[in-house]
Amino acid sequence: MPPEEAQAVHEHVEAIAAILDANTAPEQLKTLEGSELSGHNLQSRSWRPLAPAIAALLFSVLFSLGGSLETRSLAQPSISPTSATKRSPDFGKHFKALGVNGSLIIYDSKQKQTYEFNPQRNGTELVPASTFKIFNSLVALETGVIPDDVAVLTWDGIRRKIANQDAPAWNRDTNLRHAFKDSTVWFYQVLARRAGQERMQQWIDQAGYGNRQLGGANDIDRFWLQGPLKITPKGQIEFLQRLYQNKLPFSPRTIALVKDIMVREQTPTYTLRGKTGWLDASTPDLGWFVGYLEQNKNVYFFATTVDLLKSEDAPARIEVTRRSLKDLGLL
Numbered sequence: 431m432p433p434e435e436a437q438a439v440h441e442h443v444e445a446i447a448a449i450l451d452a453n454t455a456p457e458q459l460k461t462l463e464g465s466e467l468s469g470h471n472l473q474s475r476s477w478r479p480l481a482p483a484i485a486a487l488l489f490s491v492l493f494s495l496g497g498s499l500e501t502r503s504l505a506q507p508s509i510s511p512t513s514a515t516k517r518s519p520d521f522g523k524h525f526k527a528l529g530v531n532g533s534l535i536i537y538d539s540k541q542k543q544t545y546e547f548n549p550q551r552n553g554t555e556l557v558p559a560s561t562f563k564i565f566n567s568l569v570a571l572e573t574g575v576i577p578d579d580v581a582v583l584t585w586d587g588i589r590r591k592i593a594n595q596d597a598p599a600w601n602r603d604t605n606l607r608h609a610f611k612d613s614t615v616w617f618y619q620v621l622a623r624r625a626g627q628e629r630m631q632q633w634i635d636q637a638g639y640g641n642r643q644l645g646g647a648n649d650i651d652r653f654w655l656q657g658p659l660k661i662t663p664k665g666q667i668e669f670l671q672r673l674y675q676n677k678l679p680f681s682p683r684t685i686a687l688v689k690d691i692m693v694r695e696q697t698p699t700y701t702l703r704g705k706t707g708w709l710d711a712s713t714p715d716l717g718w719f720v721g722y723l724e725q726n727k728n729v730y731f732f733a734t735t736v737d738l739l740k741s742e743d744a745p746a747r748i749e750v751t752r753r754s755l756k757d758l759g760l761l
Contacts, residue, residue, distance in 0.1 A: 519757040521547035521750075525736075528746040532717075532736035534754055537667050540728040545758070551735060555641060555660035559707030560613045561718045562654035564673070564688060566621055567610060569633045571684040575624035579606040579687055583617055590616065592708075593741040610691045613706060619651035626650065636679040637672075640665055656711035663733035666720045670731045674722060692721065700725035700761065704732075706747055714739050719747040725760055 521534050525547070533548035546552055570576045576583075582605050590600045599612035609617035622630060627650045634642050640661030644653045653659045661669070672678050676685055692703035704721025715738035723730045734751045738744060755761050 518545040518547065519754070521545070521754045521757065524750045524753040525746075528743075528750060530736045530739075530743050530746045530750070532734065532746075532750070533663060534734045534750065535663050535667060535732065536754060536758065537671075537731045538728065538758075539671070539731065545754075547754075552663040552733070555662050555665075556716060556718075556735065557657045557709050557711065558640065558654050558659060558661050558666075559709040559716070559718055560615070560618075560654075561666065561705050561707040561720050562659070563610055563613065563618055564692065564705050564720075565634075565637070565639055565669075566618050566654070567606060567688045567691065568678065568680050568684055569625050569630060570606070570621040571687055572633070572680045573625050573629055575621055576606055579691055581605055583609075583620055586616065588616070593744075595741070607691050610705070613708075615655070622651050633679070634659075637669070639669060655709070663720075663735060666718075666733040667731045670720065670722050670733075674729060674731075694721070702761075708738065708744065717744055717747040719751050723755060723760060730755065730758070730760065 525532055525534075533551035534546065535549075535552045536545045537543070538545070571578070582603050585601060585603050588601075590597055592600070599608075600614050600616065604612070604614055604617055606617075608614070627644060627647050630650065631642075631644055634640075634644065640659055643658040643660070644650070645658045649658070673685065673689070676682065678685065689703065692705065693701060694704050695702040701724045702721065703723075704719060707716075707718030707720075709716040709718070717736040717738045719732075719734040719736075721732060723732070732751055732755070734747055734754075736743060736747045736750065752761060
């Protein structure tokens with residue numbers, strides 16, 4: 431203990447000893463003015479009734495010296511996706527190593543702990559881009575605009591590109607399962623038009639997805655690609671939690687099918703579900719990767735965003751997420 435703290439303790443002990451002296455008068459306790467002991471009748475030779483006050487004073491002494499007490503570090507705030515955050519590993523090093531800027535949030539559901547990089551962006555509303563395919567799939571299956579994950583829609587013959595490069599996976603007939611994996615935009619635009627704005631708005635409102643804004647009737651096949659629909663990375667985590675817990679307003683069959691098509695990796699020790707997104711209606715382009723990892727009888731929800739200055743930055747969405755999960759001893 432530093433000399434100045436030792437001296438402080440000595441002075442308080444001397445004061446308490448004076449209280450215990452049956453003949454001590456109140457005016458001798460000026461150093462205790464303002465404490466819980468001030469105002470007590472100290473003329474009595476019995477000091478035992480003062481024990482609670484003495485204990486309180488001792489506690490105040492120790493607390494005032496709390497800078498040297500390890501016990502103060504034990505108090506931890508409650509952790510949730512929308513409240514306090516546990517000190518995170520240095521996720522920023524992964525963004526730096528990959529030469530990108532962005533944000534990341536991981537929520538440990540068992541420990542109720544949130545790990546973050548760039549918390550300001552994690553609370554900022556962003557256009558969801560193709561991560562909305564999770565919700566779009568739920569609506570399409572629930573409304574019956576597509577009966578299951580293997581029903582095929584016919585390609586319209588329009589050749590499309592991704593980042594100015596040919597996209598063979600997009601330019602063919604496909605089904606829900608493959609369209610989700612390949613992030614086939616035209617397929618999901620067809621589903622959204624079939625569902626219609628009124629029904630889509632009803633499901634968005636019931637689920638409380640993002641800012642719930644779909645725009646006008648003409649926006650039904652693009653509101654998640656260029657706005658006005660927006661959601662924060664934290665909002666993505668909350669939505670994914672409700673999906674995992676079957677607490678969204680969709681049938682068990684619909685939720686089970688969507689969970690199944692979301693699987694990206696499955697090993698004997700873990701299952702990783704997720705969906706990427708690429709927003710090209712912003713400057714710079716914005717990349718998403720959202721989902722959840724089931725491992726060690728626990729579930730870890732994640733939402734990653736990356737500024738895409740060039741097409742070669744796109745893989746960083748997944749890579750920075752994997753490296754961060756490994757920082758937590760996962761994968």
